[in-house]
Amino acid sequence: xxxxxxxxxxxxxxxxxxxxxxxxxxxxxxxxxxxxxxxxxxxxxxxxxxxxxxxxxxxxxxxxxxxxxxxxxxxxxxxxxxxxxxxxxxxxxxxxxxxxxxxxxxxxxxxxxxxxxxxxxxxxxxxxxxxxxxxxxxxxxxxxxxxxxxxxxxxxxxxxxxxxxxxxxxxxxxxxxxxxxxxxxxxxxxxxxxxxxxxxxxxxxxxxxxxxxxxxxxxxxxxxx
Ligand SMILES: [Zn+2]
Numbered sequence: 001x002x003x004x005x006x007x008x009x010x011x012x013x014x015x016x017x018x019x020x021x022x023x024x025x026x027x028x029x030x031x032x033x034x035x036x037x038x039x040x041x042x043x044x045x046x047x048x049x050x051x052x053x054x055x056x057x058x059x060x061x062x063x064x065x066x067x068x069x070x071x072x073x074x075x076x077x078x079x080x081x082x083x084x085x086x087x088x089x090x091x092x093x094x095x096x097x098x099x100x101x102x103x104x105x106x107x108x109x110x111x112x113x114x115x116x117x118x119x120x121x122x123x124x125x126x127x128x129x130x131x132x133x134x135x136x137x138x139x140x141x142x143x144x145x146x147x148x149x150x151x152x153x154x155x156x157x158x159x160x161x162x163x164x165x166x167x168x169x170x171x172x173x174x175x176x177x178x179x180x181x182x183x184x185x186x187x188x189x190x191x192x193x194x195x196x197x198x199x200x201x202x203x204x205x206x207x208x209x210x211x212x213x214x215x216x217x218x219x220x221x222x223x224x225x
Contacts, residue, residue: 001162006050006058009042012065019063019171020127021136022164023047023070025183026151026200030143039140045069047138049163055155057163063171069138069183072123075099076189077130080122087122088113092189099189108192111202112185115177123186127179132186137167141200150205157205161212168213175213177206 025047027035032052039046039060045068050058061067072080075098079087088105092098105113120126128135141152141160152160168175182204184197196202 001057001159001166002055003057003059006036006040006060008040008044008046008060010040010044010046010068012061012067015064015066015134017131017134019135019137019173021132021179021181022167022173023128023132023136023138023181023183023186024160024164024200024204025069025138025140026198026204027140027143030145032142035140035142047140049138049167050140051142051156051159051163053142053144053153053156055159057159063137063167066133067138068133069140070128070132070136070186072130072132072187073190076187077124079189080124080130083121084113084117087189090189091192094190094193106192106194108194108196109188111196112188112192116185123188126181126186128181128186136181137171137173139163139167147201149203150208151201151203157208157212161209161215164209165213175210180209 029035035050038044039050046060047069048059048061048063048067079090079099088109090099090101091106093100124130141156144153164180173179183199184191191197191199
């Protein structure tokens with residue numbers, strides 16, 4: 001793995017709860033320099049890791065620190081607590097400070113419903129609960145100027161698969177869909193548009209990711225370094 005230490009200047013709290021999940025994101029912008037500047041700024045919010053378009057992995061902080069990558073706001077939590085029938089009728093337009101009620105179930109939540117209902121009522125029932133930042137490792141993957149059909153390029157999937165395998169094994173996180181989550185799984189209200197989840201996106205290729213993670217396990221580990 002091509003790992004580059006890129007420490008953030010932000011003071012981050014020491015982790016007090018065990019790591020139970022990994023949250024995969026896609027960056028809000030395509031410009032790598034701007035992503036790095038924000039994730040390392042004293043007031044910046046960012047993940048533990050970023051996978052660039054070239055497959056380079058930046059580490060901003062140790063896994064023993066809490067990183068600010070997937071907060072659930074109090075207003076969001078209140079809606080989730082009321083269950084699917086309620087929160088699925090609310091959206092949170094990006095750039096605004098509060099949720100808005102819509103008529104009936106919001107179309108963008110279809111993929112969330114298909115994946116998680118009827119097993120759970122809301123993201124609060126996922127292993128990350130109401131405090132994903134305190135319970136997970138965050139991995140951002142750089143958005144591409146011209147996204148591929150599967151959101152990211154093959155080099156990114158390969159690097160992400162290897163990183164997830166290493167982080168999961170180190171922390172005893174099960175490698176399955178309940179514990180390797182997308183930001184849109186844990187924060188659907190603020191990570192969905194009318195077409196679906198946006199982070200890392202409904203076209204993110206989970207099956208391909210599993211094949212890469214398991215493939216590198218079968219190879220016994222440090223295959224391609
Ligand atoms: Zn995200």
